[in-house]
Amino acid sequence: MALEIGEEHTRFVSWAEKNGITINGVAPAKFPGRGMGIVATRDIKAGETLVHVHSKAIISHASPQIFKMPSGRMWSKDLSVHGRLAAYLALRCNDENFEYKAWRDTWPSIREFRQILPIYWSDEAQDLLPHAAKEILTKQQRNIEADFCAVSATCISESEASFPKIDKDLFIYTWMIVNTRCFYWDYLDLPKVSPRLPRMRKDLTADDRYAMCPFMDYFNHTGDEGCVTETNRDGYYVVANQDYQAGTELYASYGTHTNDTLLAEYGFILEDNPHDAITLDHLILPDLTFKQYELLRMDKFLGNYTLSRGSPSPVTCHRTQAALRYLTIPYRRYAAFEAGLDEGTPEEQQIVDRHLVGLLEQYDRVFKTLLEDVEALEDKMGEQRATLKKRWVQIRCLVNQAKWALRDKL
Structure with a gap:
């Protein structure tokens, strides 16, 4: 049974509809013991487009505010796309004038992350992770450290006024916000060769294709078939995979992930995961x-x-x-x-x-x-x-x- 959502979610939905996000027949809802999700607000037919996040609302490496540092200089080549997104959020997310503040107010807090994400757990609890989850955690720690070193080096090279120092705890938090809320984006709205691509399109790796899509992160994961996500140059779409009755929770699949992957990356496991x-x-x-x-x-x-x-x-x-x-x-x-x-x-x-x-x-x-x-x-x-x-x-x-x-x- 869904609970009433807080004012921050109501404000965000209003912001989203004014900033390039079309919402059709669905709404965020709070579920006891599980956090936020998406429910149908009316009966839905298979094939209906439920959400469209316009490419202009997507945050990616090609976004003007991400492509370059606040001073206008280029980011260090040692900083990953993931790290650039995290650095941008770390610099702006506590600013009252942050353009995505309405979205930021709906994110989990560091306190909530400390409970569910293994990267925040004590050494004792981390040592008890299954082997596959521990390997993912080690990779996360290594990547965060490399990205933070690249960001810190940038801070040193920039003046204090144009590029303030980023606190490491805040950077880890925004890095994990990106990690838990990113989607694959192929920069379909850009020419095949563009100075705002991290490299030539034919050389793009999976790690280059990170993008954040406001509102789509409300959809919870299912191990079975869920709503379909589609992309074109106009952005991201979520399409109903079947008929749904009003009040039904709708899911999307994050991929064919094992429970160890879901635990290390997102902080939850499924009771019955067909891909485990x-x-x-x-x-x-x-x-x-x-x-x-x-x-x-x-x-x-x-x-x-x-x-x-x-x-x-x-x-x-x-x-x-x-x-x-x-x-x-x-x-x-x-x-x-x-x-x-x-x-x-x-x-x-x-x-x-x-x-x-x-x-x-x-x-x-x-x-x-x-x-x-x-x-x-x-x-x-x-x-x-x-x-x-x-x-x-x-x-x-x-x-x-x-x-x-x-x-x-x-």
Whole structure:
């Protein structure tokens, strides 16, 4: 059941409709224990455009206020597009004249982020993150540090009047605001070659295509099919994927993310995520000899070993199968599998499956201790403790389902 939204959200909707954002048949709503979302304000038909964020309302690297520093000089080449957006927000978001102030007033506070985002958690809680989530967290920390160093260097080179020093805590907060609210944008409103593109269009990477779209961040994520997002040179659109009755919550998909990704990047996990998977790197890599490690690296089969939800039982990826074959059967048989010449015999598959069962049993033995360590977290970490416990129970369930399915085959 949706609750009444606060005045800040009402003000933002009014601001949005005056600043290039068309809202049709939907509105923000507050849900007990889950924060904000989007509901249908009337019956909606499949194919209806629900939201249009005009390209002029999108904040991207090509936006005039982002493209250059406040002094008019170019940003350091060492500062990522993500970092430039974060620096812009850090400089302006507390300004009463900030052009996006109405939107800024609806964002989560640093206090709220400290509860849900692992980057703010204590070292003790971070150490209890699943392996995949911990890897994402490490990457976030590394990227934030690199961006902040680039921003700090810019501050030193600029006069205090034209470029005030940015507080690191504020920068981390705005960096995570960008991280939790960015969409992919291909600068469709610009020519193929433009001085305001971070590089030539053919050389754009995924990290160049960050953009922030006011209002679209109200849509909560679903692991299943949700409303469709579309883009053209006029901006972003959200289109109904099916008929909806008035009062129904509407979702959009952030992508086929695992729960570890959702936890590290957005601060939540899904109860039932059809795209969930766990990494097995920490089980497989320690068993490799140096020679095996180097050969798998040269064959581009080193790491990213995953166990995913499947139907009717969990499945391992092709990379995992290749590595397990190299560990358990003669090299020539691994080479045939790696080259795609031979999928292996049933007898070989049994050997591989038996080895995998042993690895999963090894993993299962650590869960009791892990859950005890999670329960031992201080009471002030209650929300973090609950999230970690839920996630480790999900992982244990996936591991056991895979183990039992493999045993039935042996």
